[in-house]
Amino acid sequence: MTELSGNGSGRKLFKPLLIAALTGTAFFLSALFLLSPDALSQKISDEGVAEDSTPPPAEPAAAEPAAGPREDLKRYDFKVTDSKTFYYFMSLLNVSGADIQAIVKEAEPVYDLRQLSTDSVVKAFTDKDALRRVEYGFSDYETLVVERAPDGSFKATRSELPHEVRVSRIAGTIENSLYEDGTRAGADPTTVMALSDVFAWDVDFASDIRKGDSFNILTEVLYVEGRPVRTGKILGAEMVNEGRKYTAIYFEGGSGASYYDENGKSLRRTLLKSPLRFRRITSRFTKSRFHPILKRYRAHHGIDYGAPTGTPVESAGSGKVTYSGWKSGYGNFVVIKHSNNYSTAYGHLSRIKGGVRAGAKVDQGDVIGFVGSTGISTGPHLHYEVRLGKTLINPLSIKPVPDASVPKKDLERFLALKDEITRDLLSKDTLVATSTAPGAADNPTPEDLSASLRQP
Numbered sequence: 001m002t003e004l005s006g007n008g009s010g011r012k013l014f015k016p017l018l019i020a021a022l023t024g025t026a027f028f029l030s031a032l033f034l035l036s037p038d039a040l041s042q043k044i045s046d047e048g049v050a051e052d053s054t055p056p057p058a059e060p061a062a063a064e065p066a067a068g069p070r071e072d073l074k075r076y077d078f079k080v081t082d083s084k085t086f087y088y089f090m091s092l093l094n095v096s097g098a099d100i101q102a103i104v105k106e107a108e109p110v111y112d113l114r115q116l117s118t119d120s121v122v123k124a125f126t127d128k129d130a131l132r133r134v135e136y137g138f139s140d141y142e143t144l145v146v147e148r149a150p151d152g153s154f155k156a157t158r159s160e161l162p163h164e165v166r167v168s169r170i171a172g173t174i175e176n177s178l179y180e181d182g183t184r185a186g187a188d189p190t191t192v193m194a195l196s197d198v199f200a201w202d203v204d205f206a207s208d209i210r211k212g213d214s215f216n217i218l219t220e221v222l223y224v225e226g227r228p229v230r231t232g233k234i235l236g237a238e239m240v241n242e243g244r245k246y247t248a249i250y251f252e253g254g255s256g257a258s259y260y261d262e263n264g265k266s267l268r269r270t271l272l273k274s275p276l277r278f279r280r281i282t283s284r285f286t287k288s289r290f291h292p293i294l295k296r297y298r299a300h301h302g303i304d305y306g307a308p309t310g311t312p313v314e315s316a317g318s319g320k321v322t323y324s325g326w327k328s329g330y331g332n333f334v335v336i337k338h339s340n341n342y343s344t345a346y347g348h349l350s351r352i353k354g355g356v357r358a359g360a361k362v363d364q365g366d367v368i369g370f371v372g373s374t375g376i377s378t379g380p381h382l383h384y385e386v387r388l389g390k391t392l393i394n395p396l397s398i399k400p401v402p403d404a405s406v407p408k409k410d411l412e413r414f415l416a417l418k419d420e421i422t423r424d425l426l427s428k429d430t431l432v433a434t435s436t437a438p439g440a441a442d443n444p445t446p447e448d449l450s451a452s453l454r455q456p
Helices: 002-035 037-046 086-092 097-107 178-185 189-198 408-426 446-454
Strands: 050-052 074-079 121-127 130-137 142-148 154-160 163-173 214-224 227-241 244-253 256-260 280-283 286-290 297-300 303-306 312-314 319-327 331-337 342-349 367-370 381-388 391-393 431-436
Touching: 074 086, 086 097, 086 121, 097 130, 097 142, 097 154, 163 178, 163 227, 163 408, 178 189, 178 214, 189 214, 189 227, 214 408, 227 408, 244 408, 319 342, 331 367, 342 367
Parallel strands: none
Antiparallel strands: 050 074, 074 121, 121 130, 130 142, 142 154, 163 214, 163 431, 214 227, 227 244, 244 256, 280 303, 286 297, 303 381, 312 367, 319 331, 331 342, 342 381, 381 391
16 A cells, blocks of 8 residues: 555656646747747738748849848838838837837938828838838839948938820710720729819719710820829810810919810819719709609709719819708708809718818818718708809809910910810820830830729
């Protein structure tokens, strides 16, 4: 019995020793992991940041003033979100606060790293866990490069890819909608929206567009390394709507830049033709309309535009907000007083944009609220009213006069530009370089332009 008892005591002593040994080993391995370079990589991976230990592709010598990163550098790509800052990204790499401030200060003449764009990428390169290089592409062809010098200081430079601005002509006929047929013709969505802005005072794109209407656009296109990446401003345009031709010429004169018709009259008017883009009219201005909810006939002194909830509603003109809030059957309601004794009203909004309150000033085209179905409403739409003095008038009947014309001192220069723009609009194919950076590639075909600009 004694022998058996002794063996039991041995086992009791052995178990605590085994547990202590295993615990010590686990602690040692954990400490080793936390102190290793891979631990830092894991920490960054947990933040949703990609690590790439392979060297980035070498940039062309002409586009890279500084020496490229060494092959043994580790690369980390940080995607910018609304809540993440440059300071935050650098802190993940254990960069000191003093070094972060030095980087931001050195970079400021090239780009302010406190103003990172959402969805952009900050690239960082480290050597033995020490930051050596930061890269940030802040435009389609410009990159900020910050490198650590041997003495520990930082130097910032700007790297540019070969680029140029060209002029391209895009034309088409409307079969379904301006947006659909415009993009099919080769325009990107930005250009289509810009075209609607240019003619917003003459054409109501929610009600006036008809099958067979046509458009003709002369627009700037930015090319980077021979590839079209973004459209710029529209230099000239023509729109044929229900047989009537509208012309727009972009002109920069002594009174500023604006769009004018072929006679030099400004396209800007007191009020836009419509406070919504590319939507359908569901109910027109009438003295007698059967109300779907009240089940009786009554006057409808406005226009109803059908659109999805949340569609932005723009102020038809510049002015002062005289009412903003809830108003019985109108739901969320905004009234704006304009010049020339006009006022406009917007009803059934899902919500009113912050800052749009009584007494606030708004500019023509400012978003004042969003389409909804508040108040007495059968579905999401905008109820739009216009008054001249105290009298309700049909918004579609308004023919406001132009804001201004080309000043006499600029008229000769404008007429020369108009002739040039008109000639280019009539050309079968226009692709002209207007400004060039060294190393720009040869012109691709118009088909390449259309395909590239439609790519996401």
